[in-house]
Amino acid sequence: MHVRRKLVAGNWKMNGSLAALGELSAIAAAAKDAGGVDVAVCPPFTLIAPAVARSSGLVIGAQDCHFRESGAHTGNVSAPMLVEAGARLVIVGHSERRADQGETDALVRAKAEAALDHKLQTIVCVGESEAEREAGRALERVSAQLAGSIPDLRQDADLVVAYEPIWAIGTGRTATPADVAEMHAAIRRALAGRFGDAGGRVRVLYGGSVSPANAAELFAVADVDGALVGGASLTAAQFVPIVEAAARS
Numbered sequence: 001m002h003v004r005r006k007l008v009a010g011n012w013k014m015n016g017s018l019a020a021l022g023e024l025s026a027i028a029a030a031a032k033d034a035g036g037v038d039v040a041v042c043p044p045f046t047l048i049a050p051a052v053a054r055s056s057g058l059v060i061g062a063q064d065c066h067f068r069e070s071g072a073h074t075g076n077v078s079a080p081m082l083v084e085a086g087a088r089l090v091i092v093g094h095s096e097r098r099a100d101q102g103e104t105d106a107l108v109r110a111k112a113e114a115a116l117d118h119k120l121q122t123i124v125c126v127g128e129s130e131a132e133r134e135a136g137r138a139l140e141r142v143s144a145q146l147a148g149s150i151p152d153l154r155q156d157a158d159l160v161v162a163y164e165p166i167w168a169i170g171t172g173r174t175a176t177p178a179d180v181a182e183m184h185a186a187i188r189r190a191l192a193g194r195f196g197d198a199g200g201r202v203r204v205l206y207g208g209s210v211s212p213a214n215a216a217e218l219f220a221v222a223d224v225d226g227a228l229v230g231g232a233s234l235t236a237a238q239f240v241p242i243v244e245a246a247a248r249s
Contacts, residue, residue, distance in 0.1 A: 002200035006219070006246040007160060007226035009040040009123060009205070010233025011063060011091060016043045021054050026236035027243070028058040034247035037226070040089050040121075041233060045077055052086030061089030061121070064097060067110035079118040089121040091228070093149050095166045105148025112159070113151045121158040123205070123228065124149050126187075130167035138165075139186050146190050153195045153202070160203045161187055162228040168208030170230060177221050180206055184223035212241035219249035 010027075012020075024041065031039035040059035043051050051060045062085075066076040082090060092115060093108035108124065115122040126145040128138040142163065153159060163183055165175050175183070184204050191199030206218050207228030218224055226246060232238040 002197075004201065004203050004225045005036060005038055006249065007038045007040070007203050007205060008229065008239075008243050008246050009059075009061065009089070009091075009162075009226070010042060010229045010239055011094070011207075012041065012043045012047075012234060013063065013096070013230060014044060015234055016047055018047070018050060020234070021047065021051055023234070023236045023239075024051060024055040024058060027239055028055045030236070030240040030243045031058050034243050037243060037246045039243055042089065042091055045085075048082070048085045048087050059088050059121075060086060061091065061123075062087045063091050063094070065090050065092065065111055065115055065120075067107070067114045069114070079114045079120055082120065083118050087120065089123065090115045091123045091125065091162075093125045093145075095125060095127050095164055095169060099166075105145055108149040109151050112149065116151065116154065116157045116159065119156075119158075121160065123160040123162050125162045125164050125207070125228070127164040127166050127169075127208075133165065133167065138183065142183060142187065143190060146187065147194075150194075153198050155198075160205060161191070162205040162207050163187060164207035164228065170209065172209050174209045174214050174218075175206075177217060180218060180224060181221045184221065188223045210242060212238060212245070215242040215245035216249065219246055 042061040062082045065079045092111040128141040132141045203225035205226045205228045210227045210229045
């Protein structure tokens, strides 16, 4: 039986500025008080280094990385570059990148492998569209993404899965506790089926309009090991209560 620490990770997406880093002080203070919870913030690439300098005790991550270490890949950032900037975590396969940049499961897997090679904690995102859920294909879609996007699990890998129903991201809609429980249980079974006992140490986060109002209810669901938080992570006023709810769960 694996005891998994809660992880609450904030994804700032294409938001933030140097001035916005002032929010990190209160978030870092809350992280120190939430002894049993890991807390991370993933700002845009341009803010990673200054965020690291201003947020002692808080994990700073990135929102993507390339699968190559270097080369003719204009506009991309590699895993070793992230490490050099001070990042300790990276998100790969977010639905917005899958949709906007056409990222495939194979590409997401290659990115995850590159990140893990450089000892970055790696959050691999999976999730179904509204049409897929309404067609009764949610479990099928997420299972396929898990199989195609997650690399083989090494002993030292710090791999995390984030379930983000696409129809709930940024919409204010949240999956019901029953929906979340069904999907997280299916993800846990898939991890155990593929990796055996080692699959039990992989944390599974929920993401999709997580807020201070619904965080406690979500964290009470079995197999929910934390949250990947979008808009509510941009301010301490919204993000800290989510961290506190995780600490109480």
